[in-house]
Structures are given as structure tokens and as C-alpha cells.
Amino acid sequence: MLKTRVRQRGGWWRALVLALLAGAGLAGTGAALADDAALAEEVDRLVEEVRGLSPIMARKRASDLRAHIGLMFDSPHAVESDPRTPAGRLGAATFCFACHGQGFEHYFNVGEDVSADKVNDTCLQCHSGGDRMHFRGSPHEFQDMACVDCHAMHSDNERLLKSESQLALCSTCHQERRVDFNRPHHHPVGEGQVDCTDCHNPHGTAGPRLLRGNDINQTCFSCHAEHRGPFLWEHQPVREACTNCHDPHGSVHPRMLHARPAQLCQSCHMTSTFHPGDLMEHDEPQRRFMAAGRGCLNCHSQVHGSNHPGGSHFRQ
Ligand code: HEC
Ligand code: HEC
Ligand code: HEC
Ligand code: HEC
Ligand code: HEC
Ligand code: HEC
Ligand code: HEC
Ligand code: HEC
Ligand code: HEC
Numbered sequence: 177m178l179k180t181r182v183r184q185r186g187g188w189w190r191a192l193v194l195a196l197l198a199g200a201g202l203a204g205t206g207a208a209l210a211d212d213a214a215l216a217e218e219v220d221r222l223v224e225e226v227r228g229l230s231p232i233m234a235r236k237r238a239s240d241l242r243a244h245i246g247l248m249f250d251s252p253h254a255v256e257s258d259p260r261t262p263a264g265r266l267g268a269a270t271f272c273f274a275c276h277g278q279g280f281e282h283y284f285n286v287g288e289d290v291s292a293d294k295v296n297d298t299c300l301q302c303h304s305g306g307d308r309m310h311f312r313g314s315p316h317e318f319q320d321m322a323c324v325d326c327h328a329m330h331s332d333n334e335r336l337l338k339s340e341s342q343l344a345l346c347s348t349c350h351q352e353r354r355v356d357f358n359r360p361h362h363h364p365v366g367e368g369q370v371d372c373t374d375c376h377n378p379h380g381t382a383g384p385r386l387l388r389g390n391d392i393n394q395t396c397f398s399c400h401a402e403h404r405g406p407f408l409w410e411h412q413p414v415r416e417a418c419t420n421c422h423d424p425h426g427s428v429h430p431r432m433l434h435a436r437p438a439q440l441c442q443s444c445h446m447t448s449t450f451h452p453g454d455l456m457e458h459d460e461p462q463r464r465f466m467a468a469g470r471g472c473l474n475c476h477s478q479v480h481g482s483n484h485p486g487g488s489h490f491r492q
Contacts, residue, residue: 218268251336312380356427361426409481477492
């Protein structure tokens with residue numbers, strides 16, 4: 177039996193190097209080293225076992241079979257002390273079978289040896305709770321996607337994701353997001369302060385657009401609670417959806433607005449003669465005043481709603 181491993185980036189590789197050094201008489205020996213050497217031996221055994229049982233798999237990974245198997249031992253699935261994991265259930269010697277099937281009959285190339293459904297069944301045996309509660313029937317499952325479209329089991333990426341960042345992972349398919357988050361004004365996703373999964377649950381939700389909240393506004397309030405209200409003077413489009421004015425991903429306009437303030441407001445408030453239409457009819461200085469800077473916001477500064485007794489028209 178192998179010693180239970182603590183998850184550690186690159187842990188197995190470091191161990192192997194140490195074991196090799198020890199073999200060459202270059203490093204001191206210690207209790208941990210004996211376990212690491214045993215682990216290296218176990219990986220060697222598995223390399224041979226895979227070669228024997230599944231020549232297809234061995235061929236596919238001809239160049240990095242050993243490293244590929246080694247990575248599994250640093251993953252949360254190899255934690256033997258946790259009875260919920262494959263290693264905890266089956267023991268370190270046979271836990272590969274929990275996913276690959278007895279004799280490595282599945283190698284998870286979707287459409288080749290397994291269907292998306294079969295992959296999802298395998299993983300959902302253990303992962304059907306929490307964020308996966310609405311996976312069945314979700315937009316991604318509906319598109320015949322499988323867990324392994326986003327996750328790589330033999331990897332040391334965070335959350336066993338297929339790519340190092342969510343932006344990279346999701347925008348392999350949602351390419352317009354890469355553009356959005358490169359616009360001058362965007363939620364700091366590329367900067368690592370916000371993740372796609374702060375707003376979306378890619379596994380499935382009860383509400384629309386895979387949003388974490390029941391609707392758009394509830395999703396935004398989890399971080400921007402100051403706009404939740406209720407307000408004495410409510411602005412109808414704000415109650416309806418923040419996205420009436422903001423692009424949640426990114427925009428060329430400050431504050432991620434769809435347009436500059438004057439045009440944004442006029443897209444809904446256009447009267448031909450009286451205010452605010454009149455503002456555009458005036459002489460040149462007035463028009464410049466409106467086109468520049470804060471436009472309507474110079475006077476209507478509380479567009480999200482106001483609690484001021486005299487706050488009708490959102491002017492204070
Ligand atoms: C938690 C499930 C899981 C466990 C446990 C697991 N694997 Fe895998 N394995 C996968 C998946 C899914 C893939 C498909 C590619 C990927 O995700 O990296 C894979 C791919 C592979 C491949 C490469 C196949 C290819 O076509 O590229 C080999 C070889 C392999 N696993 C061997 C093993 C061995 C040996 C063990 C036990 C030490 C093991 N796996 C344990 C899920 C698992
Ligand atoms: C035998 C049960 C079992 C199977 C089968 C299984 N897992 Fe897991 N998985 C676990 C347990 C237990 C953990 C550790 C959970 C924890 O620490 O909360 C885990 C962890 C994970 C993590 C989280 C890693 C992290 O850093 O938080 C991901 C992602 C994951 N599994 C995906 C999958 C996928 C995809 C499959 C199918 C290819 C799969 N699992 C198959 C039991 C399983
Ligand atoms: C569209 C991409 C995508 C698909 C498909 C997907 N996942 Fe995930 N999964 C993610 C992302 C992104 C995270 C990281 C979320 C976070 O850090 O909060 C994650 C996190 C996880 C976690 C760890 C965090 C948690 O919620 O416990 C587990 C376990 C997991 N996924 C299992 C699965 C399983 C099982 C499937 C298939 C039924 C699956 N995932 C399908 C993208 C995906
Ligand atoms: C600040 C919250 C937030 C973040 C972060 C976020 N989204 Fe969204 N996303 C939304 C909202 C809100 C909608 C719904 C927009 C609507 O319906 O008008 C949406 C819609 C979508 C849609 C479907 C509609 C469309 O435009 O095609 C996709 C796909 C999407 N987001 C992908 C992503 C990806 C990928 C990331 C990370 C790179 C991400 N989102 C990050 C809030 C967010
Ligand atoms: C392998 C391709 C692929 C990957 C990777 C992927 N998606 Fe999707 N996603 C799709 C497809 C296909 C659809 C459905 C068609 C559409 O609406 O564009 C979809 C739909 C969505 C929707 C809209 C759901 C709706 O109700 O309209 C959101 C939001 C979304 N994905 C977010 C994400 C996030 C976040 C990630 C990364 C964690 C991600 N996707 C990764 C392919 C992918
Ligand atoms: C996970 C937390 C989180 C969620 C959820 C969230 N935001 Fe943000 N938002 C941020 C952070 C962080 C910033 C950047 C603050 C900064 O740079 O000072 C920000 C900034 C903004 C800004 C100002 C941008 C600027 O240029 O000053 C707007 C507008 C905004 N968010 C709207 C929204 C909307 C609309 C939603 C819902 C679709 C939403 N946010 C959901 C965290 C979040
Ligand atoms: C009617 C259009 C409109 C709607 C709808 C709207 N906003 Fe705004 N929002 C604005 C304008 C205009 C600004 C710029 C205000 C300024 O520069 O003083 C702004 C600025 C912001 C900012 C950055 C400055 C600040 O006040 O914190 C955040 C965050 C924000 N909005 C969040 C939200 C959220 C959350 C919602 C939904 C509850 C929402 N907005 C709905 C027009 C709107
Ligand atoms: C998506 C459409 C939409 C946008 C964009 C929008 N509004 Fe509104 N606004 C409304 C609606 C609907 C009402 C409530 C109905 C009404 O009284 O006309 C309203 C009400 C108002 C009122 C109060 C009117 C009253 O009679 O009490 C003011 C002032 C106002 N908006 C200013 C603005 C400003 C300034 C902007 C730009 C930052 C803006 N609105 C952007 C739709 C919009
Ligand atoms: C110089 C200050 C100022 C600017 C700039 C301004 N407003 Fe106003 N607005 C007011 C005042 C003051 C009122 C209240 C008028 C009243 O009580 O009759 C008002 C009233 C309104 C009303 C309610 C009209 C009604 O019929 O009750 C709307 C809608 C409105 N403004 C929209 C806008 C929009 C859109 C812009 C930008 C294009 C804008 N305002 C720019 C000062 C301004």
C-alpha cells in the first residue's frame with residue numbers, strides 16, 4: 177500500500193528527481209524518500225500494466241505515458257485517506273479502474289470509445305451534488321458536452337481544468353468573450369480578480385444564461401449590494417435588468433455602458449420638443465455640454481435610484 181499523498185504541485189516530479197538522485201548516491205535518504213521511491217516503482221508498474229491491457233492508450237501517450245500517470249497521483253482523486261475518492265474506495269493499486277473501467281476499456285476520447293453520456297455518468301456517480309445539481313438538461317449538456325470538455329483528470333491545473341485560466345478555457349468556444357474582456361472597460365477577469373464562475377455556473381442552473389443568481393440583477397447584487405435598493409424613487413430599467421445599460425463582460429465606454437451617457441439615456445428618453453429633447457435643439461455651447469463628459473448625469477446623478485426625499489428625477 178502506498179502512503180497517502182498530500183496534494184502538491186509538481187510533488188511527484190520532485191519526488192522522482194530525489195529518488196533518482198538517491199539512487200546515484202547524491203542525496204541523503206529519509207523516511208519520505210522510501211515512500212517516494214515506492215511511488216516511482218508503482219508508476220512503473222502501471223506503465224507496464226497500461227501497455228499490456230490497453231495498447232491503444234499506450235500508443236496515444238507514447239511520448240509521455242509515465243508523466244501522464246504520475247500526474248494522477250498528485251490529484252485529489254488519489255487521496256487514499258478520503259473514502260469518497262477513487263483511491264479511497266478502491267485502494268491505490270486499482271483506483272484507475274474507477275474511471276477507466278476494469279482493464280482500461282475507456283480512454284475518454286469522446287465519440288471514439290465513449291459517448292458524452294457515458295463520461296458524465298462516470299463522473300456524476302460521485303459528483304451529482306452541489307454545483308452539478310442542474311447539470312442534466314443544462315445548455316452545455318444539451319450541446320452534448322462532457323465533463324472532459326472542460327476538465328482534465330491528469331493535470332495539475334486548479335480545479336483540474338483543461339486550461340490554466342477560465343478565460344482561456346471558456347473562450348476556446350466563446351471567442352467573443354476574449355474580445356469583450358480585452359476592451360478598455362471590463363470586469364477584471366483577465367486580471368484574476370473576478371472569474372466567469374463568479375457570475376456563471378457552467379454546470380447548469382435553475383435560472384437563465386447559466387447565471388448564479390435567479391436573474392441578472394440578483395447575480396450583480398452579490399458584489400454590488402449598494403444598488404439593490406429598494407429606493408424611494410426607482411428607475412424602472414434598473415429594476416428590470418442591469419444589462420439594460422451595462423455590458424457585463426466589457427465595453428469601449430467607461431463604466432461598461434452600452435453607449436456614452438447622453439446617447440444611452442436618449443435611446444429611451446427622446447421627446448421631440450420638450451426636455452430632454454430640447455437639450456439637443458439649443459445653441460452650440462449647450463450641445464457641446466451634453467455631448468462631453470457626463471451629459472445627462474451632470475444633473476441626473478442618481479440614475480440607479482434615490483432615497484432622497486427630493487430625489488424625484490434622480491437629481492440628488
Ligand atoms: C477520476 C477519473 C480518472 C482516474 C482515477 C484515472 N484516470 Fe486516466 N484518464 C481519465 C480521463 C477523463 C482521461 C482522458 C484525458 C484527460 O482527461 O486527461 C484519462 C486519460 C488517461 C490516459 C491517456 C489516454 C489518452 O487517450 O490520452 C492514460 C494512459 C490514463 N488515463 C491512465 C490512468 C492510470 C494508469 C490511472 C491510475 C493511476 C488513471 N488513468 C486514473 C480519468 C481518470
Ligand atoms: C469514486 C468517486 C469519484 C469519481 C468516479 C470521480 N471523482 Fe472527482 N472527486 C472525487 C472526490 C471525493 C474529490 C475531492 C472532493 C473534495 O475535496 O471536495 C474529487 C475532486 C474532483 C474535482 C475538484 C478538484 C479540486 O481541485 O477541487 C474535479 C474537478 C473532479 N473531481 C472532476 C471529476 C470528473 C470530471 C470525473 C469523471 C472523469 C470525476 N471527478 C470522477 C470523487 C470522484
Ligand atoms: C463548460 C465547462 C465545464 C463543464 C462541461 C464541467 N465543468 Fe466542472 N468546473 C468548471 C469550472 C470552470 C470549474 C471551476 C469553478 C470554480 O472554481 O468555482 C469547475 C469546477 C468543478 C468541480 C470543483 C468545484 C466544485 O464545484 O465542487 C467539480 C467537482 C467539477 N467541476 C465536476 C464536474 C463534473 C463531474 C462535470 C460533468 C458532469 C463537469 N464538472 C463539467 C467547468 C466545467
Ligand atoms: C460580472 C458577471 C459576469 C462575468 C464575470 C461573466 N459573465 Fe457572462 N454573462 C453575464 C450576464 C449578466 C449575462 C446575460 C446577458 C444577457 O442575457 O443580456 C451573460 C451572458 C453570457 C453568455 C451568453 C450570452 C452571450 O452573450 O452569448 C455567455 C456565453 C457568457 N456570458 C460567457 C461568459 C464567459 C466565458 C465569461 C468569462 C470569460 C463570462 N461570461 C463572465 C455576466 C457575467
Ligand atoms: C467546448 C465548447 C464550450 C466550452 C469550453 C464552453 N462552452 Fe459555454 N456554451 C457552448 C455551447 C455550444 C453553448 C450553447 C450555444 C450557445 O448559446 O452559444 C454554450 C452556452 C453557454 C452559455 C449560455 C447559456 C444560455 O442559457 O444561453 C453560457 C453563459 C456559457 N456557455 C458559459 C460558459 C462558461 C463560463 C464556460 C467556461 C467555464 C464555457 N461556457 C465553456 C460551448 C462551450
Ligand atoms: C464577483 C463579484 C462581482 C459581480 C458578481 C459583479 N461585479 Fe461588477 N465589479 C466587480 C469588480 C471587482 C469590479 C471592479 C472594481 C474596480 O475596479 O474598482 C466591478 C466593476 C463594475 C462596474 C464599474 C466598472 C468601472 O469601469 O468602474 C460596473 C458598471 C459593474 N461592475 C457592473 C456589474 C454588473 C451589471 C454586474 C451583474 C451582471 C456585476 N457588476 C457583477 C465585481 C463584481
Ligand atoms: C439606466 C441605465 C443604467 C442601469 C439600468 C444600471 N446602471 Fe449602473 N450605471 C449607469 C451609469 C450612467 C453609470 C455611471 C455613473 C457615473 O459615472 O456617475 C453607472 C455606474 C455603475 C457602477 C460604477 C459606479 C458606481 O455607482 O458604483 C456600478 C458598479 C453599476 N453602475 C452597477 C449597476 C448595477 C448592479 C445595476 C443593476 C442593478 C445597474 N448598474 C443598472 C447606468 C445604469
Ligand atoms: C432602457 C430604457 C431606459 C434608459 C436607457 C434610461 N431610462 Fe430613464 N426611464 C426609463 C423608464 C421606462 C422610466 C419610467 C417611465 C417614465 O416615467 O418615463 C424612466 C424614468 C426616468 C426619469 C424619471 C422620469 C419621471 O417622470 O419621473 C428620469 C429623470 C430618467 N429616467 C433619466 C434617465 C437618465 C439620465 C438616463 C441615462 C443615464 C436614463 N434615464 C436611461 C427608461 C430608461
Ligand atoms: C442642466 C440639468 C439637466 C440636464 C443636463 C438634463 N436634465 Fe433632465 N431634468 C432636469 C430637471 C431640472 C428636470 C425636472 C424638470 C421638471 O421638474 O419639470 C428634468 C427632468 C427630466 C425627465 C423627466 C421629464 C418629465 O417629463 O417629467 C427626464 C426623463 C429627463 N430629465 C431626462 C434627461 C435626459 C435623458 C438628459 C440627457 C439627454 C437630461 N435629462 C439632461 C435637468 C436636467
